[in-house]
Amino acid sequence: MSDLTIDFPLILAALVFGSGLLWLVDSLLFAPGRRRELADLQGQFPRWEQEGSPDAARYQALAAERAREPLVVEYARSFFPVLLVVFVLRSFLVEPFQIPSSSMVPTLQVGDYILVNKYTYGIRLPVLRTKVMDFNEPQRGDVMVFFPPHMNDTYFIKRVVGLPGDKVSYRGKRLYVNGEPVALRPAGQSAAGRRYQLALETLGAAEHQVQIDGARPAQDFSIEVKPGHYFMMGDNRDNSSDSRIWGQVPEKDIVGKAFAVWMHWESLLSIPSFSRVGLIE
Numbered sequence: 001m002s003d004l005t006i007d008f009p010l011i012l013a014a015l016v017f018g019s020g021l022l023w024l025v026d027s028l029l030f031a032p033g034r035r036r037e038l039a040d041l042q043g044q045f046p047r048w049e050q051e052g053s054p055d056a057a058r059y060q061a062l063a064a065e066r067a068r069e070p071l072v073v074e075y076a077r078s079f080f081p082v083l084l085v086v087f088v089l090r091s092f093l094v095e096p097f098q099i100p101s102s103s104m105v106p107t108l109q110v111g112d113y114i115l116v117n118k119y120t121y122g123i124r125l126p127v128l129r130t131k132v133m134d135f136n137e138p139q140r141g142d143v144m145v146f147f148p149p150h151m152n153d154t155y156f157i158k159r160v161v162g163l164p165g166d167k168v169s170y171r172g173k174r175l176y177v178n179g180e181p182v183a184l185r186p187a188g189q190s191a192a193g194r195r196y197q198l199a200l201e202t203l204g205a206a207e208h209q210v211q212i213d214g215a216r217p218a219q220d221f222s223i224e225v226k227p228g229h230y231f232m233m234g235d236n237r238d239n240s241s242d243s244r245i246w247g248q249v250p251e252k253d254i255v256g257k258a259f260a261v262w263m264h265w266e267s268l269l270s271i272p273s274f275s276r277v278g279l280i281e
Contacts, residue, residue, distance in 0.1 A: 009091065009126045016083045019076040026073045037067040091126035092118055095256065097145065097155060098265075103234035103241065104157060106190065106198060106209045107143065108258075111266035112276060114157075116145050116256040129252065138163070138230055138254065140177065141204025143280050146232070147253040150246040157258055158242050161203060162223075162231030169222040170244075173212055173237065175201070184210075208281045213238035230254075 041059050042048050048059035069077075089095075099112040108114065118124075123133035129147075138144055142160045147153070161175060162168040169176040174184060183202040187209060190196035195215045200207050216238040225231045229248035234240025243249065258280050265272040 012083065012087050012090065013127050016080070016087045019080040019083060022073060022076040023080055026070070026076075030073075031069075034067040034069065038063060041067070087126070090118075092123060094118060096262070097157070097258075099157070102239060103236050104143070104159070105192070105236040105239075106211050107159075107235045107280065108157070108261070109264065109276065111264050111270075112261050113263040113265065114258050114280065115260045115262055116258050118256040120257045121254050131252070138257070139204050140166075141206055141208065143258040144230070144232070145255040145258055146230075146249050147255065148246050148249065149253070152253070155255060156232075158232035158234050158240070159203070159208070160230050161233045162225040162243075162248075164225055164227045164229060166225045166231070167222070168225060168231050169220075171218070171220045173218045175203070175233075177203075206281045208235065210235045210237055211239075219244070 041062055045055035045059040047053045047055035050056055095116050095118055097114050097116055099108045099110055099114065102110055120136055121138060122131045122135050124131045138160045140160055140163060143157065144160050145155055145157045148156045162177065167178050169179075175182040185200050187198040187200045190198050190211050192211070195213060197212045197214060199210050199212060201210050221244060223231065226248055228251045230243075230251070231248055232243045234242050260279050261276050263272055263274060264276045
């Protein structure tokens with residue numbers, strides 16, 4: 001996941017804080033005065049509750065003129081609870097993302113809308129990203145959303161192939177972890193064309209597909225993962241900007257674990273599809 005630079009958590013936090021502050025300031029400083037004004041008007045027009053009476057008509061006109069709640073306050077009071085619920089859900093539980101690039105093909109396609117578990121690796125403060133509660137650690141094979149070290153304001157999504165202390169190698173388009181080859185078996189030709197081949201790779205507890213570009217030469221490497229860091233690779237192995245290019249991902253930049261596709265929608269001109277709905281392996 002790249003090219004997604006809009007900082008939604010910051011924008012949402014600003015909206016929640018702004019609407020809540022506006023509502024609070026109005027409730028403490030201005031709303032009491034409006035209530036007193038209404039009480040005075042009710043005393044001036046004793047029959048203000050009798051619909052159709054002269055008192056009721058006059059009361060309503062003066063109340064709208066002297067004690068009407070400002071429109072901006074009305075919006076803040078209405079939207080604050082909704083924004084707060086969305087903020088809590090996105091910050092601490094589940095956040096939706098869209099896949100804009102092909103680096104995770106065939107597992108994730110351009111236009112997939114995914115859900116990311118924000119608490120499985122620990123609870124982090126929104127915007128600040130500071131971890132306040134620790135739960136699980138990333139495992140080999142997890143599909144993870146994170147901030148890459150070279151772009152600290154952009155979300156990326158790749159697969160965890162190396163844990164802290166692992167020795168990761170890539171030789172002849174075959175992945176090795178701690179000197180052992182990762183199980184890989186052919187799975188036929190990709191829908192992307194004859195130059196692309198699919199394979200089933202077993203990394204961790206689950207088996208997943210990877211795509212190999214036969215026209216691109218192998219780019220072999222060997223590296224040891226630093227403490228507190230993770231080595232990430234895209235499933236589209238020959239067409240992915242990942243840890244091979246911009247380095248290892250520190251634990252502090254983890255966002256969450258991608259666990260499901262809930263919709264596919266390539267562009268505004270296309271029709272949303274739910275044919276790809278399911279868990280992410």
